[in-house]
Amino acid sequence: MKLPDTKFFLFSLLALLAAGAVLLPTLASQDRARLRSQVNLVNVLVSVTDEHHRPVADLSREQFALEEEGRAQKIDIFEPETQLPLDLALMIDASLSTQKEMESERAAASHFIHQVLRPGDGLALFEFDETVHQITRFSDDAAYLQNSLAHVVPGAGTSLYDALVLGSHALENRQGERRRVIILVTDAGETTSHADFDAARTAALEAGALLYTVVVRPSPGESGRNTAGEHALEAITDTTGGAIFIPESLQELPAIFSAIDRELRTQYRLAYYPAPRGRAGSFRAIEVKVPENYQARHRKGYFAGPE
Secondary structure, three states, rough: OOOOOHHHHHHHHHHHHHHHHHHHHHHHHHHHHHHHHHOOEEEEEEEOOOOOEOOOOOHHHHHOOEEOOOEEEEOEEEEEEOOOOEEEEEEEEHHHHHHHHHHHHHHHHHHHHHHOOOOOOOEEEEEEEEOOOOOOOOOOOOHHHHHOOOOOOOOOOOOOHHHHHHHHHHHHHHOOOOOEEEEEOOOOOOOOOOOOOOHHHHHHHHOOOEEEEEEEOOOOOOOOOOOOHHHHHHHHHHHHHOOEOOOOOOOHHHHHHHHHHHHHOOOEEEEEEEOOOOOOOEEEEEEEEEOOEEEEEEEEEOOOOOO
16 A cells, blocks of 8 residues: 655645644634623513503513613613523521411412423522521422422521522522522511621622512511511612512412512513623613603613623
């Protein structure tokens, strides 16, 4: 068998290496550009309701105006009913002050789990008292999650802010492009957290998590409600673009969970590339405007990522 000419072989090999040396930096540059594009894209989930607080699900892109730091932004992605999968942290207050309501909370939570989960979603169950425990992994197995509700057991104190921080971090660690949601069921009392109000709110914003808060007040015969805690939770909830519910009785819990489910299934997704980009780590305020007689709820801002 005749062997190839040595000089020709070496010349061909050098040519291939040279071509690869040119191609590899080009591919690496394209990968970096795609990564920067994904990092720069800002997603805003918007819930729109009418004057009767009913979800509005038929608006067009042209009926939305989006601003960052007071500057109009071009809406690059518009989904009138986003199909992004859900990641949910369902957090149940297990402190002593909630024990009389616990069975009703478990029943309502069980119904919500069955109602809200779709294949590909992920829900994790947490309980908090003086400490915070993640009882389950993130899963779309409704039976597994419902059975795990029995593991919510009484504790003593209430580490409310710690719960929000841990839930936010758990959601932030989930991979892929997903919607992140915290469902918090509590009497709004805060007694034993290491984190404070600002840390809890910052953690939720950094995770891009929507907070839905259900405040279960003491029954009329019990000593009063925690108005300071309610106001703090209302502020955090509003900043994330979620909603707060304060039922008059436990019988309202199933209807509240159904309202949360409807809202999550009728959210608009707006996404844009900020112009100009904010300094890394700076807080950037967002405002979304919709036609009169409608109300838009969305996160009030985000922390700019690295260049």
